[in-house]
Structure formats: structure tokens, C-alpha cells
Amino acid sequence: MTGTVEGCAGPGFGSVPRKEDGRFVRGRGRFVDDIALPGMLHGAVLRSPYAHARIRSVDATAAESHPKVRAVITGETLAARGMAWMPTFSHDVAAVLATDKVRYQGQEVAFVVADDRYAARDALALIDVDYEPLPPVADARRSLDEGAPVIRDDIADRTDNHVFDWETGDAGATEALFARAAHVSECDLVYPRVHPAPLETCGTVADFDRISGKLTVHTTAQAPHAHRMLYARIAGIPEHHIRIIAPDIGGGFGNKVGMYPGYLCAVVGSILTGAPVKWVEDRSENLMSTSFARDFHMHGEIAADADGHILALRVSVLADHGAFNATAQPSKFPAGFFGVFTGSYDIAAAHCRVTGVYTNKAPGGVAYACSFRVTEAVYLVERLVDVLARDTGRDPAELRMANLLTPDRFPFRSATGWEYDSGDYPRALRTALDMVGYEEVRAEQKQRRVAFERTGHGPLTGVGMSVFTEAVGAGPRRLMDIMGLGMADGAELRVHPTGPAVLRLSCMSQGQGHETTFAQIVSHELGLPVDAVEVVQGDTDNTPFGLGTYGSRSTPVSGAAASVAAGKVREQARQVAAVMLEVAADDLRWDVGTGGPEGGSFSVKGVPGVSVTLREIAMAAHGGLDLPDGVEGQLAASTVYNPPNLTFPFGAYVCVVDVDPGTGEVDVRRFVAVDDCGVRINPMIVEGQIHGGLADGIGMALMELVAFDDDGNHLSASFMDYLLPTAMECPPWELAATVTPSPHHPLGAKGVGESATVGSPPAVVNAVLDAIGVRHADMPLTPAHVWRALQGRPIRPDIAIR
Amino acid sequence: MQVPAFFEYQRATSVEHVVTLLERFGPEARIVAGGHSLIPMMKLRLAQPELLVDVNDLHELSGISVSEGELRIGALTRHAELLASPVAGEHFPILHDAERVIADPVVRNRGTIGGSVCQADPSEDLSGVFTSLRAVAVVRGTGGDRTVPMREFFHGPYETAVRPAEILVELRVPLRPGAGSAYVKVDRRAGDWAVAAAGAVVSLDADGVVTEVGIGLTAVGDADFTAVEAEDLLRGRVADDDAFAAAGAAAAEHCRPTADQRGPVDYKRHLAGELTVRALRAATARAHRGGFPE
């Protein structure tokens, strides 16, 4: 890593190897599909081949008579238990198993429980469903047409596919600035539907104990406590009788936040059969039916004065929510955090209007490391700034530099009401431009362009950038809740008598390295070795309540909670040390030490050599020491952290591509990423998160896409059709850090899990379009898309290529 | 998890054993070689054979050698072996060009040459390679061996000249001293199937005139994976950019691509031409004028 990193030193912090990797590199991780309980049965889901059809009947008799089948669950079975529909995160309901209609291809219709997974699959073919096909709504732009088929006729009085209208910002002030702008640029942009596609698909082992009435669910849950509440609500099992255990999770990216029909059917299957039931979806099921991401059709306008100062932004969005409005986001934010679309710039007024619509596609929208739709917001503004630069003949780096918020503006209240905590954007952009050698790359680009014009042969070089601002760490209780659950996180820390500690967390790692980072936080506060801190997560019987890991919220919220809990333990230790040393607590000085097994120590101010270590204190706190009133003994504390604000990490990315104009192929030659996520607890883990997100960005910009044909057929239901980038498409990442601590986080840290996924797609797209000299073309810029853009006939990505 | 339907399984002990089993079980029996095409289709239940005849023990079916003026490639030769074979690369660089861009190392370690051509996927890279090389397939049935020119091998998507009770034994490529060959492919990502691809094999006389040429096209709807019109146009002409452009135009004109998520028809047609030109240019650069003694 190059660049300046100050402020991330600190006891316990640093690039220590990840504790969890010992088992992962040995192949000893334990994932849901590794779980085998005695007598376990296997479930399989029958899915709709149609995007839209009425169900006339479901006949399961032949499947039920299969010798290995134990139960067949249909919509009717669930309706009898009041479980055919479930609430979504966004004030809607979604079908668990279809009763009236199927509303997207791949929707769940029936669930078979059998002795083995082969028989369960075989029996699916024995279920006879009589469908009456209906015309589908496959094109979001036609969803509100007069006479469009009404998808949600289950809702009383529904006559169209309109879900919501939402707006933010000041329309009048924006209009006034547009009216006096010297220049206005407009652009239509699609952020197409993509999928989080974690390598481990979703799955569950539901185990209902008929004697105790207790339900244990081993499952892929990014938010175990929220899941427990959902099972209680939907299945009617008291919350204290439900235990959610999330074992190792092989990637989440928001795919494992929501509740899926397969999970609930496994629970019902276990209740009906009295045996544990495993259900693990296959790749196609994952890609077809679980939460997709994005699908935003945006129209953006940007207004500038004659000197290139951006005055105002105006946006209207058509948001394709699929057949059920099930976006996983704080309840009061129907468009997620899209409202932060003014990005990193000093923009006086902004307004956006978002219209959500139903289509015959799977539900979702908020997933894939999007920070509740900051991805869409950043893509919009970073693309618009490039369009403005092109339209006004300005260099995109200079235009950005002239409009970036300067450090003296923080804390900054944006035109749409977001309060950015801290930032130094010009420094990040300058660092990135220096690293890439901006002038030289531009000179090289010019040479290539001249050569191309002379010979007709490529490659053409392009440079693209983005300066993004993230908004993560949801969130303040008074503003944000998920289904009525405020977004504060608990944490519990106990130091054992012999010194090591256990930290219990509500959030749940899916690969982010929580076992290491959170142990480092405790190490930072108490001076214990990282290896002496056990991190417990993912088991609702053994962890405090909290909202889980998504939206880059773990370090901002649970990390702060861990720090606060450790601080409380340190203060307890001070009280005990005062008794041990027979001095007043105020006369003690804390020294965090060097991370040895003794931990930090308290010494008597002004009396050299008189001190006790945390390890000694821990034993004493559990021993016979006579403690004064108010000091309970033992070293254990819990806390609930309610974040005062989001954190606003940011970064400047510069991408250099070569494009072969004869074929449309893109080669991402370089990628410089300067990230600022405040204080870095484990810089190596942070960089790992960034590497992954940059690869995501290349994926989305160049190849990832879920498209549908006119009949609503899903065209991306395998990894042959839904392309993820490989190492071959990723250049050696050139990373650097600046450190602007968050003023309100106890450690100065900000979230970083999604920064690169949010910030990188516009840099890649801007680079490709810069290379080919095209004003705009939509992602993914596959060779065909690039070539067609060069022909002046860009491809619309969300519908089938014809 | 995707799981196949029920099937029987037999591990063949000889080529004759294979033929006997295929004969006995009829068209519902299928050979499994690397399994990288067949098993995914079975898991998706697009294929539901009743019997799998596993040929992986039949070492006599694998190996690469030069004999009687031909490069001989056993049907069970793995992609990775062909890619690593110096003798194959020395005679026909096109084979290494293609193998480098077929799938990924994991698939190449297991997938076989025979499985590739017998799968007859319209996007299979080796199909265009072997048609451009004018290779010959050796097929064995109860009646013994017969040979099929690769240009007559493909009978449409997923259909070949190999009959239900036959097995492909080997591919034979006539050596062409001095010929140059090359393969170029456009894909959306490493390891992806071709959007379009072209292979070219060029022989030149001492004046740089094309004496023989083979052009193979993949993924653009040519049932026999061959750009015959382009070949006819080029044969007898000096191998220069004008000639290549004409050949490319002919290849583009006569191919019959269909639109899918890899690209629209106009783009694929453009690629057929562009890649034909590029393959010809690269093959010509590798050719020796007037040939040279082996």
C-alpha cells in the first residue's frame, strides 16, 4: 500500500492475519450444507415456469405416494396455518407458496420433504400444477401503461402496478437554479438488475423439537436476531422458543438478509414430520428467486454556471421492485439512501423523485453491497459529472476538483439533508491522480487515438474516475428501523478469571473477518492479545440483540458497541484495581501495554512500580477481594450502541482501460483506489474488502446482468449466463489510504465493506466511454454493448438482446 | 443442490466393451468422458440417460502422436494435455491458441477432445478448429472403424455423425508442412463460451499465394463450422490485407448467427468477419512461403 496513512496506529490495530483463516484455508469451515443432523430429511422447491399465471389447481397426490416422500407442502397447506403470505421489509406482503397466482418465473409453488435430496427433486416432477398463463409485465417502462396486466390483484382495490412515489430535496430551489444555469446536461441511465450471487447459496436446516416446542434454525442469516423475530411473527412460535444459528457464511452481500420461502417451508416441514429438514437452494434458484439488486431507470439533469460550477441536480427514477415490494432497507426509506445522490460535490440544490413499480420479476432491489442504494446514487452523479465535462469541453478531473467539498465544510449538511461527518475529498483525488500519473496517461491516450485514426486499429485508451461518498452504519434509532426494530446493536464482553475474554456480538460475518477485527477492538481497549479474545456471533441464544451485518454497519455500530463495552470493563477493572492497590480509582493511570497476555495495567499516578495487570485484576475480580458497594465483581459489561449518525467513508478511484474498437473488448489495465474509511483497525482486512468490491465493480460495469425476455423468462440463471469477474479481468489493484477519522465513532472508524462496490462501477464505465468517445451507454459494457455503442446504437440492457 | 435423475453406471474396460454396452442399452446409454458437458446437463435434467458408460479407464483412447503424416489425437486426450503438447503446438499453433481460451484450467484438466466435438455445442471452440484443419474423425462400432471428415461430422446442434452404438476413437489431422494456423476468439470473460471465434490454416507458395486455406467459425450459426465461401475466395490469391478483407466479408455474409445475451446478430456477423481477418493475418504470419521440409 502506498500513500499516507496516519492515525491508524494504535495498540491492537494493524494487519494481523485473520483468525478465521486457519479453518478456511484448511477446508474446515462449517457451512449450512455441512450440517447433518440425525434423521435429517431434505427439501426441494417446485418453482413456476411462468412469469405470470393463474393457478387453477395443484395436485400433489402422485408426489405424496413416492416411497421416499414424507410431506408435500403447497400454498393450501400454508394457508391453513395462516402462513401462505409473509410480511416484507417494505410494508408489503410476499407469497410464501403461491395460492392464487405465480408472479415471476422461479416463484415457489410447492415444497417436497423426502428422505434424500435426490428423491425430493424427483418428486417435484410428480406434482401437477394447472396454470393459466397470463400476459406478464417484463418491461418496467410499460408497467404503468394503461391496460397493463395488474400483478398484485391480491391487494384489494389494486388497479395498477404502482408501488410508491417518493421525493426528496427542494424542487423549487432546484428549479430556480436550473432556470438560471448557463449549462444543463441530461442523461438517461439504467443501473441494471444484478445479483449478489454469493458463492454459498442460501440454505437452512430447520429442527423443530415437538417435546420442548423449541425451533432451532441453522441458516445463512446475515441478521440472526431479525430473523428470529420474523419466524416468531410468521410461524407464530414464541420468540424465546426460537434459536437461530448462523454457521460460517460463504458470502452474503445482502443476499442473506431477507426471509425466503424455502426457509419457512423447511420449518413447516420439520413441524409436520418431526424431523430436521435441510433445504439448500441451487445456483439457478439463487439467481432466479432471491433478492436481486438495483434495477433503477434514472433520468438525471445537472446544471452548471459558465465557469463549470455545479449548481443543482435533478433526478427522476423508475424503480423496478419486482412482484413484491420486499426491499431490505430501513422502513422509512422507500428508495433506500438514494437521497445522498449529490455525492461529493458542493451542490446548492437538488431534487429527486422515485416511482416504484411492480413487474413480473423476483423481489429485492437492495442488495449486493449497495449501502441501501448509495451505489445507484454514486453511479448517477459520477456519470452525470462526466457527461457535463464532455458537454462543456472540460477535463473530468479538473471539473471534479473544482466542485468537490473542501475539508473546511465538514460536518456538511447536503442539499437533501444528509449530514456528512468528515472528509477530505481533494486530497483523495489528488493522491489518486498522482498515483496513476494522470498527465502521462492522458498523453498516451492521445497517441493511441491518433494512431487509431491513422490505421483503423486499436487499442483505444480511456481514463475514468469517480470520487464517491458512502453513507453507512445504519443507523440512528429515531430515524431508522427495520420492521419496527431500531438499528442499535448490543455487545457483551466478559474477561475470564485467567485473563482471556469473550465478546458476544449481534452482527454476523459473511467473510468480513469479524473474529479478527472485533478481537482487535477489544485488544485495543484492554491490551489483551488478539488471540485471547474469542468472538461469538451468529447464535441468538448466545449473543445480545442487534440488527446484523449489511450496509457496512458492523464496525460503525457493533464495532462502536464493542469499544464501549470494553471501556466499561476497563472502568470496572479500575475499581477493582483501586481496591487491590488501596488507592482511589482516580489515582490510577491506565497503560494499555504491548498486547501481551497480561493485558493492560493500572499503575498509581506518581508512584513508579506500583501496578496491577488486567490479568491480575481479572482473577481478583472473581476472587475473595472485599469490594466496596457499587462494585459488583467479575469483569463483564454489556452495552447497546445507538449510532448518533451514519459514517461517510469516501474515496477517489481512477481506472485505465484499453478498448479494442474492432471487437468491443475491454481490458482494465489499471485501477487506482484511494479509500478513506477513517481509522483502519486491520488495514489488511480493509484492503481485502476493497479488492472484492473493485472486482464487483468490474463485474457490474462489464459483464454482470440479470435480463428478461418478453415472456418474463429469466435469462441469467446460471454462472454461464450470469458472469462474475475472475482474476483474469482484474488488474493488480493499486491501493492507497487517507485517514479522516469519523468524529462521532469511538474509534474514529467508518464502514468500508461496500465502498469499493459503490465507487468502482462509474470509474470503469467512465473509462470505457472515455476510450470510445461515446457520451453514454449502459452497463454492462460487454463487447457487444461497446461495439454497438461505437456504432451509435447502444443496447438497452434490461431486456433481451434481439 | 442440483442433482441428476436416476441412472445406471458402468466403467468400461475396453473400447469393445463400450460398443457392446451401447449396443445392448440402445440410445438411452451415453458415454461419459470428462463429464463437463454431460453432467451439467444431467443436473439440470436436460439429459436423463439411463446408463452412463465411463470411458476414463481406456488409456488407449488418449495420447497425442505423429504417425503416417498425421497428427493423431486420442478422443480421451484432455484439453490440458493438448495445450501442453509440444508436438501439437509445433505443427498447429491453432491448437494451443484455442486451448488457451477454452474454459478454465479446472475444466481443461478433465474435459476431453472427444467429448468436446461429440457434444457438438454450436459454440464449441474445437469444432471450428478441427474443421479448419480438415481433420478426420475415426469412429468405431460393431462393424469396426470408419472415418468421417470433420467437415461432415456435425449434423446440427448437439448432433454428430457418431451413431448411438459408436464411439469416437481419435482425430487425425493431416500434417501440412509450412502451413500457418491461428485461432482468435471474443468472449465476455475468461472462461466464457465464444461470442464468436475464427480459426484459420493457411498454406502459401513461394510467391505468397494461398495454395490451401481452412477457415473455421464458431458460435455464428454455421452448421458445419466452416466458412467455405471465404476459403474459395482466398485460394489462389496473394495473402494480403485486401484478400483477407474480402474473405472476412464473405465469412460475415454467409454466417447465420442468432441473437442471444452474448450479442445481437449484427455484432456477431461483424465479428465473424473481423475475426476471420485477424485469424488469417495471424496464420499467414506463421506460414512459411513455399512450405518447408518437415
Ligand SMILES: Cc1cc2nc3c(=O)[nH]c(=O)nc-3n(C[C@H](O)[C@H](O)[C@H](O)COP(=O)(O)OP(=O)(O)OC[C@H]3O[C@@H](n4cnc5c(N)ncnc54)[C@H](O)[C@@H]3O)c2cc1C
Ligand atoms: C465452465 C465450463 C466452461 C467451458 N467453456 C468452454 C469454452 O470456452 N469453449 C469450449 O469449446 N468448451 C467449453 N466448455 C466445454 C468443455 O470444453 C467441454 O465440456 C468438454 O471438453 C467436453 O468434454 P468432456 O470430456 O467433458 O465431455 P462429456 O461431458 O463427458 O461428454 C460430452 C458428450 O460427448 C459424448 N462423448 C464423450 N466422449 C465421447 C466419445 N469418445 N465418443 C462418442 N461420444 C463421446 C458424451 O456422451 C456426451 O454426449 C466449458 C465447460 C465448462 C464446464
